[in-house]
Amino acid sequence: MDRLSFGNGAMEAGEGDGDGCLSGPRLAIGELAGEFGLTHRTIRHYEDEGLLSPERIGTAPGGTRVYGHRDRARLALICRGKRLGFSLAEIKDFLNLYDTDDAQIEQMRYMRSIARRRISALEQQLADVEQTLAELCTIDTQISEHLSRNGITETQDMEEKHS
Secondary structure, three states, rough: OOEEEOOOEEEOOOOOOOOOOOOOEEOOOOHHHHHHOHHHHHHHHHOOOOOOOOOOOOOOHHHEEEEOOHHHHHHHHHHHHHHHHHHHHHHHHHHHHHHHOOOOHHHHHHHHHHHHHHHHHHHHHHHHHHOOOHHHHHHHHHHHHHHHOOOHHEEEEHHHHHH
């Protein structure tokens, strides 16, 4: 079996899964939503965006959605990608590359590229947060020193707030 993953999340594909559904358990939208802690609306949105392709069964208009192993695996990757901060467009591109390259070489190159961009953005955010924390700590120290020079202790300051 081939594996497609964002780290620990993985999608396995077997032969004959071109219709988007593998043999095995098939889930209704409510079961899938419950398993992943998502709303029906979110799952339908992912379907509208072309990220999921459930099988339709029954005679009702549009049929009843039934999600197979492949949809469940794709949803796991979508959720993981969202947690990692990837856009739905990036996730869709990643998932679509799975179907075009048996060895997943282009898919892995693409994932490495967007992961590196995300790492760079997070490193910049971390540097910004560290700078902000340092500035706030400096301000806190300056205020404490100012209050102390004026005979105010931090305990007195807190008691005045609560009285």
